[in-house]
Amino acid sequence: MAEYSVDELQAPVWMNDQFFTEILRKSENDPSLGIVGGYELLPATKPGDHYASIMFRTCIRYRLSGQSGEQEINLIIKAQPMADGFKKEISKDNALFAKEIKMYSEILPAMVKVLKEAGEHLEVARLIHASLEPNVVVVLESLTPKGWIPGRESVVSFEEAFPSIRNIANFHAASLYVNQQIMDLSTNSVKEILAEGVVLNLFTKGFEEFCVAIGKWEGYESFVKKLKTLLSSMDQRLQDAYTVNPATVGYNVLNHADFSWKNVMHKRSSDGRKVVDSMLIDYQCCHWGSPAVDVWSLLDLIVDNRTKTAHRSRMLYEYHKQFAKVLDKMGFMGKIPTLVDLQMELLRKGFLEVLHVTVFEKYKFVQMTDTMFDSFDEGNPDDPCYHNEEYCDIIRAELLSLLHRGLLD
Structure with missing residues (x-):
């Protein structure tokens, strides 16, 4: 490669x-x-x-x-x-760059300021330059000389995940406060990008590929039937997942909305073996909506499946504990959502977990390339990934879990 x-x-x-x-x-x-x-x-x-x-x-x-x-x-x-x-198609109207420029120039500085005043921290790269004309570009000071390295795989323990738990909780808490006291963040939406066009096509084709692949597994006919029913309403389910909660139902935060192992950077221990700190990067998809958008990603796309299975409840508890603590320290003028409120959000937006299992879990087991999405329309149900014993064990367990929680209906 x-x-x-x-x-x-x-x-x-x-x-x-x-x-x-x-x-x-x-x-x-x-x-x-x-x-x-x-x-x-x-x-x-x-x-x-x-x-x-x-x-x-x-x-x-x-x-x-x-x-x-x-x-x-x-x-x-x-x-x-x-x-x-794929790269050119998804960025062709400059919307992603316009969003990231606004994040680095306006929203992130406001978040960093209110967090600092509350005794908390959010590491953000320094913006040097950004423009849409004459060229679309964002220039940042590199953090590599300061010891930050790109994340290229999911983290493998609760301890290594904790910095990301803290960061996304701080990000969400700061967004609620900033939206209430400083600037309106509710116009930030990525629904038209993630739930339509080439991205919707990518999700749909990945879901179809998954159905064909597990359709070859003995005894999984009932799962395939349920999944195909979900597939028939994929576009509406994605729209629902990214639709802003009304005032009477749940709550909203500014989500990173592309929160995965590829969009974090880490600092490692002196021997290079353990993650000791993490930071968010790439703010092109930030979205005002249910916190489930990012919290499902925390569980499914930041940590490996073993860590998710062993520490799911603890991760949610620590996320909410930090989220509520920071809002309280900021003097948030409103009802601080409870852990039960968060659990309800995860259930209401449970299709996101279905999507993570069916479409995204495989990317932890394949070699990523810069052109792999260019030919996504073709699909590959014979991908060796579907014969990987570890991957197959994860999928079997996750499908049962989704079934038992009613998320396949």
Whole structure:
């Protein structure tokens, strides 16, 4: 497999001296800032790490006016894809980039501020530059020199999951407070992106593939029948999952809404064996709606299935404990949702767990590539994943669990 995504082997021509000089002059508030020496633009990620942008990294040395010494900054440059395929299709109207720019420029700074005032913390990369014209781009200061590394697999223990539990609880709590006291967050929606178009097609084809694959398993005919019934109303069920709760039913928060092992970064212990801290990245899909959107992802897409099975109740308890504590420390003027309220949200939005089991669980067992979704229409029910003993054991157990909780009806 290629070490880097093909569309990131050559940076766009506009990523040049003039571009970097202009954005650094603005960022450092120094109109005389000058770049010193050369720099190299390299792919920032590995194939399959992201699906709605192209990303590059570089280290630039520069000199401020009136200073003899040089400084350097490591940058991550996130731009709109130009090559035909899934990446270009999903980002073609700039909506994802517009959302992420608003997050980094307005919403995240407000969240970080109120959390800090409450004695809490949310690690966020520093925004250097963002624009939709003349080029669609977000430039961030790289956190790699500070010891942060990309997450490329689900975490395998409650202890390693705890930083992510804390982070998503803080994110949700801060969003409630910010929405109440500072700015309206309720207009942030990703329903039209995740429940329509190419993404809906991706989910539908993945669900179909799953039905065909387990249809070959002896004794699973009744499961396939139930799943096909769900499949026939996939679009409506997704719409329902992402529909904002009315004031009389449940509650809403700003969800990250793309909360998976690929959208977190970790710090590891000195021996590299354990995750000791984590942070959220990639804010292109943030969505105002039920907290179940992210909490189901916490259970299904952040940790491995063994950890979910062993610590599900504890993870939910610790998430809610942190969420409620932070709201109380902030002085939230409203009813703080209870753990029972959260459990009700998870049940009401239970189709999301069905989707995670049928479509997403397999990605923990396959090699991700940057073009794998380009040919998703073809499907692959003969994928070796469906013969992986560990994967099959997980699916059998999860299907029974979904059945017993009424989520297949």
